[in-house]
Amino acid sequence: MGDVRFLVLGPLAVEVSGQPIALPAGRGRDLLALLVARANEVVPLHELGDTQALRTAISRLRRALGEADFIRTYETGYLAHVTDSDLIDFRALRDQGRHAEALTLWRGDPFEGIDAVSTTARELTREREAVEALVPVPRQVPAPLAQFAGRDRELAALRRSGPVTLLSGVGGAGKTTLALQWANEADFPAGKLHVNLRGFDPTAPARAEDAIRGFLGALGVPPDNLPAGTDEQGELYRTLLRGKNMLLLLDNARDADQVRPLLPDDPACRVVITSRNRMDDLDGTTRVRIDALSHAEAQDVLSQRIGARATAEPQALSRLAARCGGLPLALAIVAARADPQHSLTALADDFANDDVLDFLDTGEETTSVRSVFDWSYHRLSPAAQRLFRLLGVHPGPDVSAAAARSLAAGAPPLAELVAANLITETRPGRYELHDLVRAHARDLAGEAEGREGLRRLLDHYLHSAVGAAGVLHPFLSEVDVLAPAAGVVPETTDDRTSAQLWLDTEIEVLIALSELALASREDRHAWQITWGVYNFMDILGRWHQAAGLLRSALTATRRLDDERAAALLNQLLAHAELRLGDPAAAETHLAEALRLNELTESIDGQIRVHRYYAFCKETTEDLAGALHHARRAADLSERFGDVSGHAGSMNQIGWYLGLLGDRAQALDHCRTALALHRECGDQLGEASTLDSIAYNLHHDGDFSGAIEHYRQSLEVFTAIGEQFEIATTLVNLGDTHLATGGVNEARRVWQEALEIYERLNHADAAQARARLTALPAASSSG
Numbered sequence: 017m018g019d020v021r022f023l024v025l026g027p028l029a030v031e032v033s034g035q036p037i038a039l040p041a042g043r044g045r046d047l048l049a050l051l052v053a054r055a056n057e058v059v060p061l062h063e064l065g066d067t068q069a070l071r072t073a074i075s076r077l078r079r080a081l082g083e084a085d086f087i088r089t090y091e092t093g094y095l096a097h098v099t100d101s102d103l104i105d106f107r108a109l110r111d112q113g114r115h116a117e118a119l120t121l122w123r124g125d126p127f128e129g130i131d132a133v134s135t136t137a138r139e140l141t142r143e144r145e146a147v148e149a150l151v152p153v154p155r156q157v158p159a160p161l162a163q164f165a166g167r168d169r170e171l172a173a174l175r176r177s178g179p180v181t182l183l184s185g186v187g188g189a190g191k192t193t194l195a196l197q198w199a200n201e202a203d204f205p206a207g208k209l210h211v212n213l214r215g216f217d218p219t220a221p222a223r224a225e226d227a228i229r230g231f232l233g234a235l236g237v238p239p240d241n242l243p244a245g246t247d248e249q250g251e252l253y254r255t256l257l258r259g260k261n262m263l264l265l266l267d268n269a270r271d272a273d274q275v276r277p278l279l280p281d282d283p284a285c286r287v288v289i290t291s292r293n294r295m296d297d298l299d300g301t302t303r304v305r306i307d308a309l310s311h312a313e314a315q316d317v318l319s320q321r322i323g324a325r326a327t328a329e330p331q332a333l334s335r336l337a338a339r340c341g342g343l344p345l346a347l348a349i350v351a352a353r354a355d356p357q358h359s360l361t362a363l364a365d366d367f368a369n370d371d372v373l374d375f376l377d378t379g380e381e382t383t384s385v386r387s388v389f390d391w392s393y394h395r396l397s398p399a400a401q402r403l404f405r406l407l408g409v410h411p412g413p414d415v416s417a418a419a420a421r422s423l424a425a426g427a428p429p430l431a432e433l434v435a436a437n438l439i440t441e442t443r444p445g446r447y448e449l450h451d452l453v454r455a456h457a458r459d460l461a462g463e464a465e466g467r468e469g470l471r472r473l474l475d476h477y478l479h480s481a482v483g484a485a486g487v488l489h490p491f492l493s494e495v496d497v498l499a500p501a502a503g504v505v506p507e508t509t510d511d512r513t514s515a516q517l518w519l520d521t522e523i524e525v526l527i528a529l530s531e532l533a534l535a536s537r538e539d540r541h542a543w544q545i546t547w548g549v550y551n552f553m554d555i556l557g558r559w560h561q562a563a564g565l566l567r568s569a570l571t572a573t574r575r576l577d578d579e580r581a582a583a584l585l586n587q588l589l590a591h592a593e594l595r596l597g598d599p600a601a602a603e604t605h606l607a608e609a610l611r612l613n614e615l616t617e618s619i620d621g622q623i624r625v626h627r628y629y630a631f632c633k634e635t636t637e638d639l640a641g642a643l644h645h646a647r648r649a650a651d652l653s654e655r656f657g658d659v660s661g662h663a664g665s666m667n668q669i670g671w672y673l674g675l676l677g678d679r680a681q682a683l684d685h686c687r688t689a690l691a692l693h694r695e696c697g698d699q700l701g702e703a704s705t706l707d708s709i710a711y712n713l714h715h716d717g718d719f720s721g722a723i724e725h726y727r728q729s730l731e732v733f734t735a736i737g738e739q740f741e742i743a744t745t746l747v748n749l750g751d752t753h754l755a756t757g758g759v760n761e762a763r764r765v766w767q768e769a770l771e772i773y774e775r776l777n778h779a780d781a782a783q784a785r786a787r788l789t790a791l792p793a794a795s796s797s798g
Contacts, residue, residue, distance in 0.1 A: 020084050022052055022101035025140070026123025028130060032084045043069075044077045046132040048096075051087065053127065053136040055098035058090050103140070110143075115150045116236035120255045154207035154234040157265055160197045163320035166313030167194050170304055174198045177302040179283040183290045185306030186437045186450055187216065187388035188345030191290040192267055194306060199265055199288065206260035209234060211278075215270025216292055216391040224277035227266075228253045231278075250277060258282040266290070270395075272298040292392050294435045307440070308342030308450055317344065321351035325360065332360035339367050340376075341451040346385055349376050372455050389456040392436050399424075400432040406469040407439065407449060408457025411528035416521075417445045418507045422476035423469055425503030446521075470532070472501050474541040477529050479506035480518065481548040487515035488736070489551045491660040491698055493584055493620060497544060516737055519552045530565055539572035543581050550588050554595065555737050557776030563592040583612035583621050590628055595740070597779045599635045606632060623652045623661040630668050634675075643672040660701065663692030667705040674712040682712045703732035707745050714752045722752045743772035747784055754791075763791055 023029040028049055030037050039045055047070075051059055064070055074094065078085050088095040098104075102121045109118035126140040127133045171194070174181060183191045199208060209231050213222045225246045232242060232249065235256045243249050257264070257280040269275050269291040275298060279287060289295070294303065309317065314337035319326040326333050340346035354363055367375050376385040393404060406423045407415065420428040430447060433439045438457075439447045449457065461469065479500050485492060487509050500506060509515035519526075526549045533542035546569040553562040566589040573582040586609035593602035606629050613621030626649035633642035646668035653661035670685030686708045693701035710725035726749040733742045746769035753761040766787050773781035 019100060020086055022055070022098050022103075023123070024052060025102045025106060025121055025126055025144075027128045028052070030081070030084060037082070037084055038080065040077060040080045043073045044080065046130060047073055047077055049127050049130045049133045051094055051096035052098060052101075053133040055096050055101070058093045058095045060093040064093065106143075110147050112241065113238055114241045115147045116256055117241075117252065118147055119144070119151060120258070151236040152207075152234070153205075154209050154231075154262075156210040156234055157199045157208040157263070158196055158210065160200045161193050163317065164193065164197050165316035165320055166309050167197070170194055170306060171198055173302075173304045174288070175202075177304065178300075179285070180279065180287045180298075180300055181289070181302045181304060182295055182298065183288065183304050183306050184292065184294045184437055186343075186453060187292050187392055188343050188385055188452075189306045189308065189437075190344030191306045193344060195265055195267065195288055195290050199263060202263065204261055204263040204286065206262040207234075208263040208265065210265040210267065212267045213269045213274055215268050215274060216388075216395070217268070221270045221274060224274060225249065227278055231264075232256070254281050257285045259284055262286070263288065269293070269295075271295060292437045294437060296435060305440075309344060309347075310342060311337055314338075314340060314342045314347055317347045318351055321348070322354045322360070325354070325356070329360040332364040335364040336360065336367060339364070339372065343385070343450065343452055345388060346376050346452060349378055349385070352378075372452065373459060376452075385452055386456055386459075389438075389453060392438055393456075393460065396432060396436060396438075397429065400429040400436075403428050403430070404433055404438060404457050405461040405465060406457075407433075408454055408459070408461050409466050409469040409473060410449075410454075411525070411532045412449065412451075412454065413524055413528075414442060414446050414448045415525070416507075417447070418480075418505070419473065419476050419525075420447070422500075422504040422506070423473055425472065467536075470536060470538065471541075472504050474529060474533055474538055474545070475500035475504045476506055477522065477526055478541055478545050478548060479504070480508075481522070481526055481545060483507070484509045484515040484518045485548050485551055487512060488519070488555075489700065491696075491701075492551070493547075493624065495544060495547060495581075495584070498540070512735065516552075519549070523549065523552065523556070527561070527565065530569065534568050534572055537575070539576050542572040543569040543576075543578075543585060547581075547584060547588065550592075554591070555739060557595075557739055557778065559592045559595040563589060563596065566592060579612045580616050580618055580621070583609045583616065583618065583625075586612070587621070587625055587628055590632065594628075594631055594635060595778075597635075599632050602628075602632050619652055619656045620658065620661070623649045623656075623658060623665070626652070627661070627664055627668060630672070634672070639672055639675050643669065643676070646672055659692055659696045660698050663689045663696065663698060663705075664701050666692065667701065667708055670705075670712070671708045674708065674715065679712050679716045683709065683716075686712065699732050699736055700738065703729045703736065703738070703741065703745075706732065707741075707748065710752070711748060714748075714755065719752055719756045723749065723756075726752065739772050739776060740778065743769040743776070743778075743780070743784070746772075747780075747787070750787065759791060763788065766791075 019033055021031045023031065028039065028045065030039060039048065047064065050064065061070070074087065078087060086097045088097055106118045106121045122144060126137045183195055185191055211222065211227045211230060213227065215221050228249055229242065232253055233239065237252065243252055259282060262285045264278070264280065264285055264287045266275055266278055266287065266289045269289050271293050272295045275289055275295070295301065311334070315333055318333055318337055336350050337347070340350055350363070350367065354360060373386045378384045393401060396404065403420065403424050407420070410419070410423070417428065417430060420430055430439070434441050434447070438453055439449050442448050458466070478497065482497055483506060507518060509518050526545055530542055530545045533545060546565045550562055550566070553559070566585050570582060570585050573585060586605040590602040590605035590609065593605065606625055610622065610625045613625055626645045629645040630642040630649070633639070633645060646665055650662060650665035650669060653665055666685050667689035670682045670689060673685060674682035686705055690702065690705045690709065693705055706725050706729035710722045710729060713725060714722035726745055729745050730742060730749070733745060746765045750762040750766040750769070753765065766784050770781055770784040770788065773784055
């Protein structure tokens with residue numbers, strides 16, 4: 017017969033050689049419990065009921081036990097021979113002072129569900145309670161921060177998350193503060209364990225075996241009773257946690273390898289981990305990303321820490337919060353520097369004028385923002401460190417994986433930076449850096465490395481933008497763009513949809529890069545990026561911003577002494593000024609553009625300037641002057657074989673002839689222009705010419721023909737995305753609808769035009785609004 021072990025500290029069970037055996041139910045189980053409850057003691061027959069039924073029950077019990085028959089028969093009664101049981105072990109551990117280990121043997125109520133031994137069960141329960149009173153309930157979680165604000169979303173996520181939750185984010189994001197706030201609010205009757213794993217401290221990270229020994233002590237295991245081996249200690253640790261509604265807070269963990277040995281094997285024990293590492297290789301984990309605080313939350317934090325003074329200087333408070341970028345560590349440092357003897361405005365001014373990371377340097381490695389970021393940086397691979405430094409060159413607001421590839425001149429280890437929470441993947445293939453993290457990365461890059469990285473970045477975006485702009489506007493002015501540096505792989509767009517999507521996604525980056533290139537005296541890139549994005553900014557109606565970029569870019573052309581570039585930018589600036597309703601300023605720039613184009617003998621430039629001059633003259637109602645410049649552009653383009661330029665000039669001539677009342681000549685010129693535009697694939701020119709034809713047909717009395725041509729024009733303008741031209745054509749279409757008595761149709765298209773003008777913040781909204789206002793009178797008169 018193998019070793020027999022009795023388990024009574026819970027449901028009654030018997031094991032033979034570690035395997036449970038089936039026990040009888042009813043009377044047989046009651047008899048077994050009575051005998052085991054008084055193990056190694058003869059239980060008198062009269063207490064068991066000395067009848068034939070007793071003997072029959074004992075016989076059946078023995079047959080059920082088989083080789084495990086441990087029942088001894090005496091003249092006066094029966095005895096259960098017990099040498100191994102959980103009760104024996106419990107009492108031995110208790111007597112050795114190993115109370116926490118003793119309690120792990122309990123699986124529930126003693127002799128659970130067997131009333132025949134209820135008195136013994138109550139006595140055993142009292143034994144357990146006495147031992148429980150000797151075991152400490154661990155309360156290791158530190159007190160929360162007195163001034164806590166925000167994080168409602170993250171606290172809610174913690175409350176509903178699973179058994180293992182990871183709070184991850186960049187250093188200084190307030191992960192520990194959040195965890196402590198929640199841990200102190202939450203109820204865990206069995207206690208709360210906490211350890212700082214020092215995963216990113218300047219000293220060595222804590223070892224898992226050391227943390228386990230600390231936890232065992234907190235759980236009531238005396239040092240002299242610790243198992244000798246680390247594996248045995250780990251097993252004891254997990255045993256002590258089983259079944260307990262307890263919190264385990266693993267703070268500042270380095271990686272999954274450091275955490276795994278500390279995880280319990282029972283979901284009853286709740287685990288919360290804080291780390292700068294996302295630990296993507298830690299399975300079964302609920303991840304809660306801890307980002308910077310919102311501006312409002314950041315102001316609340318500063319207000320709580322600074323006190324009543326904060327409400328007296330709301331603008332200074334807002335500036336301080338913004339400069340910190342919502343990073344809780346930075347907010348704490350700023351609040352500590354809020355000297356009551358000086359105003360917050362003075363503090364905000366000092367912060368604005370100082371290097372942001374220098375200002376946030378406390379002189380302590382554990383609290384300075386730069387040092388906190390540095391710990392994460394030094395744990396990266398060399399390739400990831402290089403990419404991180406280079407990303408500091410990027411002005412933001414975000415960076416694509418493709419741009420990072422060009423920046424790194426190879427496969428960029430973005431996943432490693434994401435895992436370290438130094439960058440965030442906001443959507444597939446796009447990444448962001450917190451402003452303070454970017455400042456640190458920029459500081460780490462040396463002058464030569466930073467300059468090389470900037471040029472690679474500028475090459476990538478310039479060539480990508482020029483490619484996309486060329487798809488949208490195939491007839492852009494020709495510009496000599498130098499080949500990109502080795503390893504730079506520009507992004508390509510094959511159709512209008514992908515080109516527009518790329519420009520729409522990258523427009524903020526391109527604008528920031530144009531400004532950065534100018535500030536860094538990378539002048540060729542500065543003006544060429546501005547040139548590359550202007551037409552798209554025109555489509556979007558961002559003329560004020562575009563005009564500012566163009567004025568700045570002119571500085572770059574002057575430094576380069578590039579007269580052709582200056583002529584082109586002056587021409588584009590004139591176009592922007594016309595869009596903004598300032599023809600006088602536009603004419604000044606056109607005069608300079610024409611002078612430079614004639615000086616450099618640029619025929620293409622002269623053609624474009626004369627066409628822009630025509631637009632400018634039209635806005636001042638100088639139709640004769642407009643016609644003159646249109647004819648001059650037509651002569652030049654025909655002489656030098658510029659089909660697209662000639663088509664555009666012919667359309668202009670037709671338009672101005674129509675305005676001057678010569679409908680027949682106007683339509684002849686416009687139809688010639690339409691055929692040329694379609695021949696060379698100039699959609700913008702085609703749409704504009706269709707609009708001109710429609711206008712002339714309207715004033716020639718062919719309203720149905722006008723409506724059809726306006727609709728065709730709108731289809732092409734919509735495909736291109738030219739919002740301003742769509743609105744203008746809608747206004748013209750409404751005029752034709754009204755002329756035919758279509759009041760409702762006119763109202764519909766004018767309302768649509770008004771919405772576009774208002775979205776573009778364009779002065780022509782007044783014309784659309786006036787037409788709509790006049791409609792009721794027009795309607796009643798009909």
